[in-house]
Amino acid sequence: MREFILEVEDLKKYYFDVKAVDGISFKVLKGEVFALLGPNGAGKTTTLEILEGLKDYDSGKIRLFGEEIRRKIPRRLRERIGVILQENNFVDHLKTIEILKMFRSLYPKGLDIKDILKEISLEDKANAKVEKLSGGQRQRLAIGTALVGDPELIFMDEPTTGLDPQARRNVWEMIEKLREKGKTVFLTTHYMEEAEYLADYIYVMDHGKIIAKGSAEELISSFGGEKIIEIDLDSKDLDLSFLSEFQKTKVEDSKIIIVTSYLPADMKKALDLFEERSIKIDDIIVRRPNLEDVFLNLTGRKLRD
């Protein structure tokens, strides 16, 4: 049986009336990529910062590397953890290579600085001052500082937010490599395609609670045989109350999403309803559900607003 590297039980953190983390439990297997998926304000960062020892929590149990943790995380455990925060800043006026060396010296073992520079593709920026790096380069440096100590467990808070598609791909590749090396990656994201692509296991979080869990496959198949009809309209602000004839629908601007378990009948019904009201349809597609739809289905909201 594979061991759990991290176990969390009924974790709670309230800010007065804001239930940032509201009794969540999960277990992370050694060697897997674990994703916490949720919209802004879901409580992802709060959860992660508690696990990193940056924040206190109100109640709950945390076991890290099989050891029960209270508040502070002892150094001997931090030596086995790499962290990428949501916002990573470094001491000013230092060069990329100096920052990596500094972080390397904090860990008892670690990787060669040259290898790390290559890994994060910053070889040509080794001697550039940190304040001169672009956002993407900074993010890669942040990943470098998290990996330089060759940790077993890596926490990443939205590692690709704000990156262009190419840079995002690069980060995904890095995470894939970490998985191949047997590292455990715990990441948060609000990109469903990121979770879908990377994660072995996904916890969907909203308003401080876990609302669904499983692999991407499992989450999607929780729809059963359901399909998605996506209809693009010419105009917005129409009276669409007739859509209540369907069980699950969602309207945003000029786009209508209908969840259907019996495609031919619902398709015909939809077309008829629009025809009767002479509403023009711009485009209509039928597709498999994705994680976005899962979230929509569970909360009635989109992941990203």
Add this chain to the structure above:
Amino acid sequence: MRRIISIFKALTLSSLRSPSVIFWNVFFPVILLLILASIFSNIGKEVSFRVNFVDESTTFKNTNMDFASYISRAFEEISAGKNAVITLQSSTTERFLNESLKKLKSGKIDAVIVIPPLFNTQIYAAVAQQKSGLNLFSKPKIEVYTLENSETSDLAFTVISSVLESFNLKILQNSAPLSDFVSPKIEYISKNGQNFSYIDFIVPGILVMAVMTVSLFGITDDLLVQREKKVLRKLFVAPLNKSEYFWAMILSNLTVEIVQTIIILVLGIYLGSHFNIGISVLLYIIFVMVTTLPIGFFIASFAKTSDAGNALANVLNFLFMFLGGLFFPITGVPLAVKIVAYAIPTTYLANGLRWAMGTMSSPTPMYLNILVPSIWAIVMIIYSAKVFKWEV
């Protein structure tokens, strides 16, 4: 230890590469020292008078009766050295006399001393007739040309006449058993005494200011600014403990302060301050560093944001700088100001450092120069230990 050194290196490198740190902590004190020293360097230092000395005497040359040459040597002696009261040019030619008088008219020099041709003979005669009680020959005369309505010229005359007066006295002492009818005049005092020298005053003042600035702003930056910029949390999720960061920060600020100290002391020597560099100076400079750093802790504990911290550091820095008498002695101020001045640590630190450098006596007793800054430091440390939260 390895971790402390590594963070220390990073913080120090960052400081030494930061234009604003270098400007405020190195260039600013240096420029301030240069400006203050050049504006106020004449305080307490006699003005130097430019005097030309023309010796036209022809008799008794190269004998022990050549009184003219004794006078000439006396003037040369007091014109020797760096802070001499007069700068002297002397010659025996007619042309030099004419040139000198021209220069005097145009204000290029302040006085011309002329020894007449028969001067030595006249002295000889005067001494002789004094002994015999006769009064046959005219008195020996030295002509001193000065410029009318010129204050410096008048002052130059006063100095010259006091030199000649003392010379008069000497002739009398040597030639006659102390005559009663010549009351001894005050001898000219050459520059040896305890004079106020501004450069000696300002070098320790600037040094205290520079060290204090780093202690106040350096700690504010390392704790408040780095916390706000989320640099600290990035470090503390790595295997670094807070105490390690704390000591690295202390070492880093001390290093910047040591660099400042060296630069200011070297510049001070160059500008002509004559202080001792001994163990007591070094110990007291370390004392200044160690007692000002806790004021930085206080700011970092009291202020909740880096903006508030910087504002507080500015206020305290300003107060400690001007009321501490770092640049000017605190005199003639209202009582309330005086009370504040004697409550703040910089007054004592500057006094103590001036004393340790051996250039000035301290107006406050030395035990207070140790005690008051120490009390400040201890109170600030206790406050900070109670109030400060890392809250990364």
